[in-house]
Amino acid sequence: MSAPTTKKPTVTEREARQVAEAAREQDWRKPSFAKELFLGRFRLDLIHPHPLPADEDVCRGEEFLARLREFCETKIDSARIERESRIPDEVISGLKEIGALGMKIDTKYGGLGLTQVYYNKALALVGSANPAVGALLSAHQSIGVPQPLKIFGTQEQKDAFLPRCARTDISAFLLTEPDVGSDPARLGTTAVRDGDDYVLDGVKLWTTNGVVADLLVVMARVPKTEGGKGGITAFVVEAGSEGITVENRNAFMGLRGIENGVTRFHQVRVPAANRIGPEGAGLKIALTTLNTGRLSLPAMCVGAGKWCLKIAREWSAVREQWGKPVALHEAVGSKISFIAATTFAMEAVVDLSSQMADESRNDIRIEAALAKLYGSEMGCLMADELVQIRGGRGFETAESLAARGERAVPAEQLLRDLRINRIFEGSTEIMHLLIAREAVDAHLSVAGDLIDPDKSLQDKARAGANAGVFYAKWLPKLVAGPGQLPTAYGDFKHGVDLSPHLRYVERHSRKLARSTFYAMSRWQGRMETKQGFLGRIVDIGAELFAMSAACVRAELLRRQGDHGREAYQLADAFCRQSRVRVDELFARLWSNTDDLDRKVVKGVLGGSYEWLERGIVDPSGEGPWIADATPGPSRHENVRRPFE
Numbered sequence: 001m002s003a004p005t006t007k008k009p010t011v012t013e014r015e016a017r018q019v020a021e022a023a024r025e026q027d028w029r030k031p032s033f034a035k036e037l038f039l040g041r042f043r044l045d046l047i048h049p050h051p052l053p054a055d056e057d058v059c060r061g062e063e064f065l066a067r068l069r070e071f072c073e074t075k076i077d078s079a080r081i082e083r084e085s086r087i088p089d090e091v092i093s094g095l096k097e098i099g100a101l102g103m104k105i106d107t108k109y110g111g112l113g114l115t116q117v118y119y120n121k122a123l124a125l126v127g128s129a130n131p132a133v134g135a136l137l138s139a140h141q142s143i144g145v146p147q148p149l150k151i152f153g154t155q156e157q158k159d160a161f162l163p164r165c166a167r168t169d170i171s172a173f174l175l176t177e178p179d180v181g182s183d184p185a186r187l188g189t190t191a192v193r194d195g196d197d198y199v200l201d202g203v204k205l206w207t208t209n210g211v212v213a214d215l216l217v218v219m220a221r222v223p224k225t226e227g228g229k230g231g232i233t234a235f236v237v238e239a240g241s242e243g244i245t246v247e248n249r250n251a252f253m254g255l256r257g258i259e260n261g262v263t264r265f266h267q268v269r270v271p272a273a274n275r276i277g278p279e280g281a282g283l284k285i286a287l288t289t290l291n292t293g294r295l296s297l298p299a300m301c302v303g304a305g306k307w308c309l310k311i312a313r314e315w316s317a318v319r320e321q322w323g324k325p326v327a328l329h330e331a332v333g334s335k336i337s338f339i340a341a342t343t344f345a346m347e348a349v350v351d352l353s354s355q356m357a358d359e360s361r362n363d364i365r366i367e368a369a370l371a372k373l374y375g376s377e378m379g380c381l382m383a384d385e386l387v388q389i390r391g392g393r394g395f396e397t398a399e400s401l402a403a404r405g406e407r408a409v410p411a412e413q414l415l416r417d418l419r420i421n422r423i424f425e426g427s428t429e430i431m432h433l434l435i436a437r438e439a440v441d442a443h444l445s446v447a448g449d450l451i452d453p454d455k456s457l458q459d460k461a462r463a464g465a466n467a468g469v470f471y472a473k474w475l476p477k478l479v480a481g482p483g484q485l486p487t488a489y490g491d492f493k494h495g496v497d498l499s500p501h502l503r504y505v506e507r508h509s510r511k512l513a514r515s516t517f518y519a520m521s522r523w524q525g526r527m528e529t530k531q532g533f534l535g536r537i538v539d540i541g542a543e544l545f546a547m548s549a550a551c552v553r554a555e556l557l558r559r560q561g562d563h564g565r566e567a568y569q570l571a572d573a574f575c576r577q578s579r580v581r582v583d584e585l586f587a588r589l590w591s592n593t594d595d596l597d598r599k600v601v602k603g604v605l606g607g608s609y610e611w612l613e614r615g616i617v618d619p620s621g622e623g624p625w626i627a628d629a630t631p632g633p634s635r636h637e638n639v640r641r642p643f644e
Helices: 013-023 033-038 055-075 078-084 089-096 116-129 131-143 146-152 156-168 282-293 297-316 332-360 367-390 400-403 411-421 430-438 441-451 457-478 499-529 531-560 564-590 596-605
Strands: 171-174 190-193 197-209 215-222 231-238 244-249 260-271
Touching: 033 430, 033 499, 033 531, 055 116, 055 282, 078 116, 078 400, 089 131, 116 131, 116 297, 116 332, 116 400, 116 596, 131 171, 131 197, 131 282, 131 297, 131 457, 146 156, 146 231, 156 215, 171 197, 197 231, 197 400, 215 282, 231 244, 231 260, 231 282, 282 367, 297 332, 297 367, 297 411, 332 367, 332 400, 332 531, 332 564, 367 411, 367 430, 367 531, 400 441, 430 441, 430 531, 441 457, 441 499, 457 499, 499 564, 531 564
Parallel strands: 171 215, 190 215
Antiparallel strands: 190 197, 197 260, 215 231, 244 260
């Protein structure tokens, strides 16, 4: 057996992109509403009428939600978790007893077999009780052992591990390292084949659930050999194995009860039978797992939005200023309207994406990514607005409020807890790039070789011919569409008229596609460096998707007789607010400070503005910016704390 690698592989920018490209799902075997939207084709038929769950799934889901609600109301003390920075053992035991660890696991393995729709409703509920508890359940089931095994595991692996995950064992997902985040090509943890085992060496950072986990999904780099492909590979690892040390339990500005740590592997032996999929498939497994796993974060943001709305309504009705409730002052009222309309749209996006995931008729990789991006950004905005509505009380802790005799409303805690969602499971910046790559996939499929410097003239000529055929058919369709017909989408007019919003989406979907095509023609191979432009393109797509989902959900609720009139009002308010943002984003596509910003950044890094930093004291402590992650035995006490 060869010695473990002592330094991370040197990887060029191009090689890193190639690794990421190889890991992404290449084919589109099913239709995608969001993909079509970015191509200028508003396929309303893919989401309307709104898909619905089967009656038996509803019964099973509602029954569990009732049990979970009672548990949340009687057993979860969020103030205690915040105060002690730890989820009590009895809470975990109770979650195990009601089956919460196995919400997404099939009943034949001892799980509850909930649909994605009801799993997300459960996360919204438990996350509203305490976001750290929601994070524990989400990390366990959305990205931990159950989901990758469900998709890629062998029958033997499912039989061995899924019953444990459903009832007793908590799992964690370990990919990030001290010097490796969204650039997995530089992964330093190694797994070297030795007979029937692999031997793991390396350090993993920000291991959500890692401090208390019983089972781990670990991503490690397998060296290429004569008999093996090598590459980044996924393994199921027993957390109590010899050579595993949890060296630190990390503390954060929010989610104070989260069990997140630093885990070191030193000569850890893992049976080859615990490898998930073939060697080199680890990143593909991770990305595929996240296709639906990403929906858990926006689901909890929906729960947060509902709570923000409740507190804003109750507080703004009793707090008076200048002779009337603050809610009736326009400056505050506009914030409440934003919270109400955005919560409605976020729930529409999550429920629609979740139901499409359950039906498996559509490819939802872009929809799930958009839901995560939009939910995490809007969730933070709503929490911030709630703090502003509450004024000084919003900045004051719940414990302090209670101590002086007022209702303990943890608004500032929510703001701290939600902030991580813009970083978790793909930061906003990475999500912009990931979604943008998928959004331009059709273009790269037909014309990518034209801008690839490694392609031969023959390849470029062939790509040029293919591109000519594609664009000759595609471009004329971007000129006109139903969005220009005054009567289009007339079945969305019931008291409140939502049809103008759908016509707006259709027109601006085509405008979005034209803008993307123009940018690709202008920048060609440099397009991938225009991250500001790509981010705005994606944000426009997210708004158009949210508007579509909001209108479709309003019509569903109207047909069901479930607050249809009010749903139409909320959808109308959201679409009007969203259209303002879309118009601004389109204007900023071509009128912005991106070029100037790049010059300023070069000046900052070159020291040109160091004089601006004078006149302060830096309270930071000593130490390296990035901790040493050289493989070897641990010098720390093991702080792993599995639940009994």
